[in-house]
Amino acid sequence: MKRVLLVLLMVGLFMVTACEDESPSDPTPPSGTSYMAVVMDDGMQIMDGESQQWVGSTLGLGTAPNDIVVDEQTIYVINSTSCDLQEFELEAHGWTYTRRLDLGLAQNRNPYNAALTGRGSLLVTNLLDNSVSVVNLFDWQVDTLWDTGMTPEGVLVHGDRAYIVNTGYDFQTFTFHPGSVYVYDVPTGELVDSLTVGINAQYIAMLQTGELVVSCTGDYGNNPGEIWILERDPLELVSQVEVEGSPGRVRVSPDGWLFCAAGGWSLDGESEGLVLRWASILDNPQPELVGTALGTIDIAPQFDGSFYVAAREGQSIQYFEGDSLVQTFTLPDSPVVLSTLIL
Numbered sequence: 001m002k003r004v005l006l007v008l009l010m011v012g013l014f015m016v017t018a019c020e021d022e023s024p025s026d027p028t029p030p031s032g033t034s035y036m037a038v039v040m041d042d043g044m045q046i047m048d049g050e051s052q053q054w055v056g057s058t059l060g061l062g063t064a065p066n067d068i069v070v071d072e073q074t075i076y077v078i079n080s081t082s083c084d085l086q087e088f089e090l091e092a093h094g095w096t097y098t099r100r101l102d103l104g105l106a107q108n109r110n111p112y113n114a115a116l117t118g119r120g121s122l123l124v125t126n127l128l129d130n131s132v133s134v135v136n137l138f139d140w141q142v143d144t145l146w147d148t149g150m151t152p153e154g155v156l157v158h159g160d161r162a163y164i165v166n167t168g169y170d171f172q173t174f175t176f177h178p179g180s181v182y183v184y185d186v187p188t189g190e191l192v193d194s195l196t197v198g199i200n201a202q203y204i205a206m207l208q209t210g211e212l213v214v215s216c217t218g219d220y221g222n223n224p225g226e227i228w229i230l231e232r233d234p235l236e237l238v239s240q241v242e243v244e245g246s247p248g249r250v251r252v253s254p255d256g257w258l259f260c261a262a263g264g265w266s267l268d269g270e271s272e273g274l275v276l277r278w279a280s281i282l283d284n285p286q287p288e289l290v291g292t293a294l295g296t297i298d299i300a301p302q303f304d305g306s307f308y309v310a311a312r313e314g315q316s317i318q319y320f321e322g323d324s325l326v327q328t329f330t331l332p333d334s335p336v337v338l339s340t341l342i343l
Helices: 002-013
Strands: 034-040 043-048 054-059 065-071 074-079 084-091 094-102 111-116 121-126 131-136 141-147 152-158 161-166 178-185 190-199 201-206 212-216 226-231 236-242 250-252 258-261 273-278 288-292 296-301 307-311 316-321 324-330 335-342
Touching (some): 054 094, 065 335, 121 161, 190 212, 190 236, 273 307, 307 335
Antiparallel strands (some): 074 084, 111 121, 121 131, 131 141, 152 161, 226 236, 250 258, 273 288, 307 316
8 A cells, every 4th residue: 555655646746858869989078067957846956067066046946846858058847736837048147937838737737747859849748638748939838739648757759759658557546557658750740659568657768779768667566667678660679677666767878878766765664765777788687776865766877977866755966976975965855857957
């Protein structure tokens, strides 16, 4: 029962940026200053990546912020319960809130994750509406809605294709079901492919070799969490990897490592959080395990091989080099999602 309550809490409260293919080569750090945006339950803080000092004051957000998307100097935040999109622009003194867009409060759409299309629009999954909003960033309006599968969460855009992850969770009966991945043609909104995947599929990323990675939590009981590896065109299963913990957000580092935030929750009697990582999940499906603070919900890999961890129950950000914890940054509130900016 505790596990069911936990997942309902997570679905209710934890409401990535589009990935592009890169050749598997040594990453070249971009020129400019690195920053990291930390979205928390009640606000957003920006950290200077070099000095690791906070920049400016906490920026106010809507109710239950869930995701962040960065477009050069512009930050977009998706708020789930208040059903809106917020925009923040970089000005001389730091980032400033500029405008807000309603994403369906009257319809209780519960916007969840977002991804830029590269065509002046933003795709937003709507958890309780079984739809995807296509937001026109120039006209600042929702142009259209795409019908999708049951209870969508994750979204990734690559070229002219958008990949939507539907959890399959049924809020009418509070039951878990196999999830699915739907593929849309971005210019037309046409559904062009789909595939059934594991139970409670949530997040998606793309390996540097081009395969899709989908995290599936399982049912927090008899069916464990899994990582599904998929070919893109057409969608087909490459492999399934059963994993420990509660697999959530998946991230691919600049040097090609795959990371998965795998929770670690006190309600489950666990004493620490968990990050899973693979140098090459296709060659060796056994992950390296990195112990973290409780409630690990996101990871922000850096160009030098280090990474930040957002620990929800720990109410902190942890900075790792290799397997070693270097520093912990205490937060005023529980973190939800991280994003790296290069300016």
